Amino acid sequence: MDDEAIVLAAPLVRTDPHRPDTETWLGRPVPEGYTDMIDQVRELLDRLAGAAPSAEVVRSTTKTVAELSAALAAYEVDEPDQLSGRLGSAAGRAQVAGPALHVDEVDDERMTGRVRFGRHFLGSNGVVHGGAIPYLFDDLLGRLALGGGRPRSRTAYLHVDYRSVAPIDTELRVAAFFDREEGRKHFLRGTLHDGDRLCAEATALFVALNPGQT
Numbered sequence: 001m002d003d004e005a006i007v008l009a010a011p012l013v014r015t016d017p018h019r020p021d022t023e024t025w026l027g028r029p030v031p032e033g034y035t036d037m038i039d040q041v042r043e044l045l046d047r048l049a050g051a052a053p054s055a056e057v058v059r060s061t062t063k064t065v066a067e068l069s070a071a072l073a074a075y076e077v078d079e080p081d082q083l084s085g086r087l088g089s090a091a092g093r094a095q096v097a098g099p100a101l102h103v104d105e106v107d108d109e110r111m112t113g114r115v116r117f118g119r120h121f122l123g124s125n126g127v128v129h130g131g132a133i134p135y136l137f138d139d140l141l142g143r144l145a146l147g148g149g150r151p152r153s154r155t156a157y158l159h160v161d162y163r164s165v166a167p168i169d170t171e172l173r174v175a176a177f178f179d180r181e182e183g184r185k186h187f188l189r190g191t192l193h194d195g196d197r198l199c200a201e202a203t204a205l206f207v208a209l210n211p212g213q214t
């Protein structure tokens, strides 16, 4: 039985203690509608990538975006208080640098989910940019590396094999596997599928940080 079949056959449970819900962060409530705002920004990036607007629309969009930036600048916080990228149960951790990854099932050794790359991540000919796929795997495997009560770790290497093209605007399946541990070294791998077709697979080494290592 291959890895995919094992994942589909085995019932997984949500046990990852590193997944704060979207309602609170650091014990404080996440502002209502925060993840909707992030979704709208994703939509904006997709529209921007796909649009060839008139000069008038360029002018008005530039003005509106500048106003939005100014409004958010008034609420700038230091890194520990940042929400984007910290909401483990939000799509793509509410971080628009990467695609909207939804984690469906996770245990200490495995994680499965779905991802959709919008037009923002287009390379050419309707397929995902090759640089966006390592981002996905780093995030996916990095999250599993943190699971099971394991210490904080950092990507030492990430190797991606592109097996077939990954289409944009399509729900793709992801899976991650914790392979083995050798001292501080944690070896993981992941897969990206379009239906039954393997699009890409990755192997990675995460090295657990020593006490005091930042």
Ligand SMILES: CCCCCCCCCCCCCCCC(=O)SCCNC(=O)CCNC(=O)[C@H](O)C(C)(C)COP(=O)(O)OP(=O)(O)OC[C@H]1O[C@@H](n2cnc3c(N)ncnc32)[C@H](O)[C@@H]1OP(=O)(O)O
Binding pocket: 018, 019, 020, 085, 086, 087, 088, 093, 138, 139, 140, 141, 142, 143, 146, 153, 154, 155, 156, 157, 183, 184, 185, 205, 207, 208, 209, 210, 213
């Ligand atoms: C706040 C809460 C939020 C919650 C909500 C959601 C959760 C949030 C999820 C986040 C998910 C995103 C996850 C992204 C994760 C990154 O992307 S991290 C950023 C990218 N990575 C980096 O910047 C790493 C840069 N490199 C380094 O910092 C250091 O080289 C490392 C990796 C820490 C290792 O350095 P070191 O600690 O000095 O260890 P070192 O002694 O050199 O090596 C230890 C062992 O590893 C081996 N090794 C090290 N590097 C390599 C290599 N490249 N190849 C092969 N072997 C290697 C060594 O040979 C050695 O092996 P042994 O001799 O023990 O057998």
